[in-house]
Amino acid sequence: MGVTERKERHKEDLKKDILTAAKELFTQKGYESTSIRAIAEKIEYSPATIYLYYKDKNEIVHALHQDGFRLLVSHFEVLNTVSNPFERLKAMGRAYIHFAMQNPDIYQLLFVMKEPLEHVANCFEDWHEGDRAFDILLKTVSECQGIGYFKGLDATMLSFSIWSTMHGMCTLRITGHLGHVAIARANQLDLDHLIGAAYETYVATLENLTT
Amino acid sequence: MGVTERKERHKEDLKKDILTAAKELFTQKGYESTSIRAIAEKIEYSPATIYLYYKDKNEIVHALHQDGFRLLVSHFEVLNTVSNPFERLKAMGRAYIHFAMQNPDIYQLLFVMKEPLEHVANCFEDWHEGDRAFDILLKTVSECQGIGYFKGLDATMLSFSIWSTMHGMCTLRITGHLGHVAIARANQLDLDHLIGAAYETYVATLENLTT
Amino acid sequence: MGVTERKERHKEDLKKDILTAAKELFTQKGYESTSIRAIAEKIEYSPATIYLYYKDKNEIVHALHQDGFRLLVSHFEVLNTVSNPFERLKAMGRAYIHFAMQNPDIYQLLFVMKEPLEHVANCFEDWHEGDRAFDILLKTVSECQGIGYFKGLDATMLSFSIWSTMHGMCTLRITGHLGHVAIARANQLDLDHLIGAAYETYVATLENLTT
Amino acid sequence: MGVTERKERHKEDLKKDILTAAKELFTQKGYESTSIRAIAEKIEYSPATIYLYYKDKNEIVHALHQDGFRLLVSHFEVLNTVSNPFERLKAMGRAYIHFAMQNPDIYQLLFVMKEPLEHVANCFEDWHEGDRAFDILLKTVSECQGIGYFKGLDATMLSFSIWSTMHGMCTLRITGHLGHVAIARANQLDLDHLIGAAYETYVATLENLTT
DNA sequence: AATGAATGAGGATTCATTCAT
DNA sequence: TATGAATGAATCCTCATTCAT
Numbered sequence: 001m002g003v004t005e006r007k008e009r010h011k012e013d014l015k016k017d018i019l020t021a022a023k024e025l026f027t028q029k030g031y032e033s034t035s036i037r038a039i040a041e042k043i044e045y046s047p048a049t050i051y052l053y054y055k056d057k058n059e060i061v062h063a064l065h066q067d068g069f070r071l072l073v074s075h076f077e078v079l080n081t082v083s084n085p086f087e088r089l090k091a092m093g094r095a096y097i098h099f100a101m102q103n104p105d106i107y108q109l110l111f112v113m114k115e116p117l118e119h120v121a122n123c124f125e126d127w128h129e130g131d132r133a134f135d136i137l138l139k140t141v142s143e144c145q146g147i148g149y150f151k152g153l154d155a156t157m158l159s160f161s162i163w164s165t166m167h168g169m170c171t172l173r174i175t176g177h178l179g180h181v182a183i184a185r186a187n188q189l190d191l192d193h194l195i196g197a198a199y200e201t202y203v204a205t206l207e208n209l210t211t
Numbered sequence: 212m213g214v215t216e217r218k219e220r221h222k223e224d225l226k227k228d229i230l231t232a233a234k235e236l237f238t239q240k241g242y243e244s245t246s247i248r249a250i251a252e253k254i255e256y257s258p259a260t261i262y263l264y265y266k267d268k269n270e271i272v273h274a275l276h277q278d279g280f281r282l283l284v285s286h287f288e289v290l291n292t293v294s295n296p297f298e299r300l301k302a303m304g305r306a307y308i309h310f311a312m313q314n315p316d317i318y319q320l321l322f323v324m325k326e327p328l329e330h331v332a333n334c335f336e337d338w339h340e341g342d343r344a345f346d347i348l349l350k351t352v353s354e355c356q357g358i359g360y361f362k363g364l365d366a367t368m369l370s371f372s373i374w375s376t377m378h379g380m381c382t383l384r385i386t387g388h389l390g391h392v393a394i395a396r397a398n399q400l401d402l403d404h405l406i407g408a409a410y411e412t413y414v415a416t417l418e419n420l421t422t
Numbered sequence: 423m424g425v426t427e428r429k430e431r432h433k434e435d436l437k438k439d440i441l442t443a444a445k446e447l448f449t450q451k452g453y454e455s456t457s458i459r460a461i462a463e464k465i466e467y468s469p470a471t472i473y474l475y476y477k478d479k480n481e482i483v484h485a486l487h488q489d490g491f492r493l494l495v496s497h498f499e500v501l502n503t504v505s506n507p508f509e510r511l512k513a514m515g516r517a518y519i520h521f522a523m524q525n526p527d528i529y530q531l532l533f534v535m536k537e538p539l540e541h542v543a544n545c546f547e548d549w550h551e552g553d554r555a556f557d558i559l560l561k562t563v564s565e566c567q568g569i570g571y572f573k574g575l576d577a578t579m580l581s582f583s584i585w586s587t588m589h590g591m592c593t594l595r596i597t598g599h600l601g602h603v604a605i606a607r608a609n610q611l612d613l614d615h616l617i618g619a620a621y622e623t624y625v626a627t628l629e630n631l632t633t
Numbered sequence: 634m635g636v637t638e639r640k641e642r643h644k645e646d647l648k649k650d651i652l653t654a655a656k657e658l659f660t661q662k663g664y665e666s667t668s669i670r671a672i673a674e675k676i677e678y679s680p681a682t683i684y685l686y687y688k689d690k691n692e693i694v695h696a697l698h699q700d701g702f703r704l705l706v707s708h709f710e711v712l713n714t715v716s717n718p719f720e721r722l723k724a725m726g727r728a729y730i731h732f733a734m735q736n737p738d739i740y741q742l743l744f745v746m747k748e749p750l751e752h753v754a755n756c757f758e759d760w761h762e763g764d765r766a767f768d769i770l771l772k773t774v775s776e777c778q779g780i781g782y783f784k785g786l787d788a789t790m791l792s793f794s795i796w797s798t799m800h801g802m803c804t805l806r807i808t809g810h811l812g813h814v815a816i817a818r819a820n821q822l823d824l825d826h827l828i829g830a831a832y833e834t835y836v837a838t839l840e841n842l843t844t
Numbered sequence: 845a846a847t848g849a850a851t852g853a854g855g856a857t858t859c860a861t862t863c864a865t
Numbered sequence: 866t867a868t869g870a871a872t873g874a875a876t877c878c879t880c881a882t883t884c885a886t
Contacts, residue, residue, distance in 0.1 A: 010845095011845090030243065030325070031241075031243075032241060032243030032244050033243060035879080035880060035881080036880075036881060036882085037879090037880070037881085045846075045847085046846065046847045046848075047847090047880095047881080047882085048846070048847050048848080048849095048882085048883080048884090049845080049846055049847070051881090051882070051883080052845070052846075056881075056882080057881070111383075111386070111388055112323065112382070112386060113386075130388075130391060130392065131391070131392055134392045152415075153412055153415060153416070154408075154412060157408050157409045157411075157412035158412050158416075160380075160389070160405070160409040160412075161376065161380075161409050161410075161412050161413040161416070163379070163383070164375075164376050164377075164378075164379030164380040164383060164409065164413075165372065165375050165376040165379055166379065167379035167382065167383055168374070168375030168376055168377065168378035168379025168380070168382070169371075169372075169375040169379070171323070171378065171379070171382060172322075172374070172375055172378055175322075175323060175324070175325050176325060177322055177341075178371070180341060180342070181341065181342055181345045194371070197365075197368050198368050198371040198372050198375065199372075200368075201364055201365060201368035201369055201371075201372050202372040202375075204363075204364060205361075205364070205369075205372070205416060205417065205420055206416065208419065208420050209416055209419050209420075225870095246854080246855060246856080247855085247856060247857085248854080248855080248856090256871080256872085257871070257872045257873075258856085258857085258872090259857085259858080259859085259871075259872055259873080259874095260870080260871055260872070262856095262857070262858080263869085263870065263871075267856075267857080268856075432866095433866095452665065452747070453663075453665075454663065454664075454665030454666055455665060457858080457859060457860080458859075458860060458861080459858090459859070459860085467867075467868085468867065468868045468869075469859090469860080469861085469868090470861085470862080470863090470867070470868050470869080470870095471866080471867055471868070473860090473861070473862085474866070474867075478860075478861080479860070533805075533808070533810055534745065534804070534808060535808075552810075552813060552814065553813070553814055556814045574837075575834055575837060575838070576830075576834060579830050579831050579833075579834035580834050580838075582802075582811070582827070582831040582834075583798065583802075583831050583832075583834050583835040583838070585801070585805070586797075586798050586799075586800075586801030586802040586805060586831065586835075587794065587797050587798040587801055588801065589801035589804065589805055590796070590797030590798055590799065590800035590801025590802070590804070591793075591794075591797040591801070593745070593800065593801070593804060594744075594796070594797060594800055597744075597745060597746070597747050598747055599744055599763075600793070602763060602764070603763065603764060603767045616793070619787075619790050620790045620793040620794050620797065621794075622790075623786055623787060623790035623791050623793075623794050624794040624797075626785075626786060627786070627791075627794070627838060627839065627842055628838065630841065630842050631838055631841050631842075644848090644849090647849095668875075668876065668877080669876085669877065669878080670875085670876085670877090678850080678851090679850065679851045679852075680851090680877085680878085681850075681851055681852080681878085681879080681880090682849080682850055682851070684877095684878070684879080685848090685849070685850075689877080689878075690877075690878095
């Protein structure tokens with residue numbers, strides 16, 4: 001293992017560090033308000049150094065995008081072990097929400113932000129991953145129908161519907177709009193619990209569709 | 212493009228023009244990335260002119276916010292004539308989607324953009340309207356339960372769940388993420404139809420909850 | 423009295439109002455930080471109206487300058503009735519301080535501000551008044567010597583010296599620098615009293631010069 | 634040796650250059666009217682560069698302030714060697730005037746400019762130095778009384794009075810007001826001599842207080 | 845590989861001033 | 866006479882980016 005390898009390792013580490021710092025800052029301050037300077041400060045390097053690893057701000061977002069999808073899909077892949085498809089579907093929902101709550105910044109990057117600026121083309125590419133995620137959902141829904149759930153419903157439409165519900169819950173939570181309404185009438189301060197409860201209610205509506 | 216021509220345009224609508232321009236830009240680029248300069252350019256006035264009509268950037272968002280909610284609530288109020296609560300609920304869903312599709316920019320302003328920092332206080336005020344909208348939904352859901360729907364489910368949770376589904380559908384559509392997935396597999400070019408279809412599927416899931 | 427006359431009267435009034443407003447604002451905020459808009463607001467006219475009466479901001483300062491000197495000289499002229507020249511000298515000092523304390527803005531305009539911008543030429547003209555004021559002082563000092571005061575001292579030099587003392591007291595007070603030092607060690611909150619006391623001490627030094 | 638040191642030197646030089654440019658502009662145009670742009674232009678750098686060396690405009694004034702007081706106090710400290718307090722007092726006066734004449738811009742910064750608003754707190758700090766300077770004067774006056782001068786006069790009041798005279802002379806000279814009057818009647822072109830003469834006259838008045 | 849220095853472009857605002865009405 | 870509307874130029878300041886070292 002020569003010096004070269006160690007250097008390579010270090011290089012990879014630093015790239016990761018930049019991403020991590022950027023992710024945190026995006027969450028805290030939002031994309032626009034996050035400056036390269038701030039990222040550099042966080043990792044205790046000079047701004048110029050960032051440019052040795054990423055061409056510009058866009059490329060950082062781009063990288064986060066890819067990582068984000070990879071992470072989400074990995075959350076789903078674990079669930080392949082669940083054999084009952086409806087159980088798997090429920091678990092997927094929970095995993096999705098969990099992912100969104102744990103990585104609100106990334107979530108928004110993937111599903112809320114219109115594809116950042118010049119990188120539309122690249123983003124399309126990234127979205128092959130996004131499609132894969134949807135495929136997993138679709139397949140699971142179909143399998144549910146195979147064991148008697150969701151009779152008479154179109155699998156694709158239902159998948160869209162389910163995804164929408166998940167997405168709606170997550171974004172209303174993340175953007176704080178859920179908080180507004182909830183606080184206004186809330187006997188419930190903990191919004192994460194609230195989301196959990198709402199999700200279980202939603203699952204109940206799906207469950208009742210069997211009969 | 213000279214001074215004369217510009218003046219010929221109805222100056223009295225300038226305030227509205229500013230709002231319209233701002234609305235479009237906020238949607239396209241986001242709040243932070245929209246500069247007063249850009250708004251001014253769009254309406255072909257000088258930046259300073261904007262300040263004759265609005266104190267600052269926040270006041271513009273504020274105005275759009277208010278207008279937006281007023282419009283949405285007006286969409287709902289028509290539906291008071293529908294006596295059957297479940298029919299009314301379905302109609303509300305359609306009205307909500309219709310509103311979002313017709314005014315994607317406003318929709319995002321109301322339900323996607325994190326409310327601009329300093330005006331949180333004011334925004335809370337604005338959100339009394341938002342709360343009202345939610346109240347209407349909640350009341351309708353309760354009435355549905357009164358005639359046998361949604362047995363055993365918590366009205367508030369279900370309302371959140373329904374709102375989330377609607378919101379998810381609308382935002383996935385507006386931000387173009389629905390398009391990505393759909394186009395990838397689409398035998399279906401018209402996304403608005405797709406949304407309609409997905410909505411009907413969702414309604415079907417709700418309908419089946421009776422039994 | 424025709425309409426013309428009344429109009430003329432009104433016109434004069436308004437010019438004065440503008441000056442008064444400007445004067446107050448200059449005092450409160452300083453010259454640079456006082457905007458035409460602010461002046462206009464204070465007199466409840468539109469900014470454009472100001473320009474009907476004064477060509478620009480400089481002309482306003484110019485007018486205040488002239489008024490200021492006229493006012494100061496008028497303060498002095500009253501004292502002609504005091505026959506004893508030393509008494510008159512002492513009274514002049516008090517009048518000078520009084521003037522400065524009552525009109526700190528004007529005082530600074532006359533004696534601190536380097537002549538504003540383009541109006542140097544005009545200001546020189548204005549200073550004929552300033553010279554007159556100094557002449558009055560010089561004449562008084564000479565008369566004092568006539569009755570035995572200030573033996574062996576050059577009248578002009580002494581006059582400068584006296585003026586400097588007065589000016590120094592006034593400006594240290596006005597700019598707040600006296601306050602700094604005084605507060606630091608003061609058992610004396612009222613700076614105007616302090617200035618009075620310092621003046622009396624100074625007078626005492628002059629008085630003792632007789633013998 | 635080489636590069637590093639030279640760079641460091643250059644950096645220090647630039648900081649000084651900025652201060653020098655700022656000092657001149659502040660004096661010429663006043664604090665408010667001096668823009669960062671103007672300073673940048675004067676040193677032939679871009680405005681943004683200024684911000685690499687000073688956080689903002691206030692920090693520049695702050696730095697000038699500190700430097701200024703340090704310089705003034707250093708002028709005074711030399712005089713500790715003069716054992717006769719009255720001689721020392723006279724020397725202090727000359728030193729003060731000398732300082733003001735050599736550094737009119739700094740002098741104004743320290744004693745004429747109302748301290749820039751937000752930095753009052755910091756300025757107070759700076760003024761510990763100013764207080765020290767006054768303390769030195771006060772102590773000297775007291776010592777003079779100890780050897781028979783200024784009988785029956787309050788030391789603090791007399792100190793204020795003396796400071797005022799010095800300050801008045803200096804500012805009338807610096808702002809050009811002395812010139813106005815002097816030139817008008819001058820058999821005396823050299824204002825610095827005039828100030829010297831006026832000072833000696835003043836000293837004479839103090840001297841005569843003994844008897 | 846890393847960075848200190850530098851900058852051009854652009855951010856929100858403010859203001860003196862003009863001009864048609 | 867008075868002003869509403871408009872603007873160019875200026876304010877301070879921030880930031881992504883480059884480049885010589």
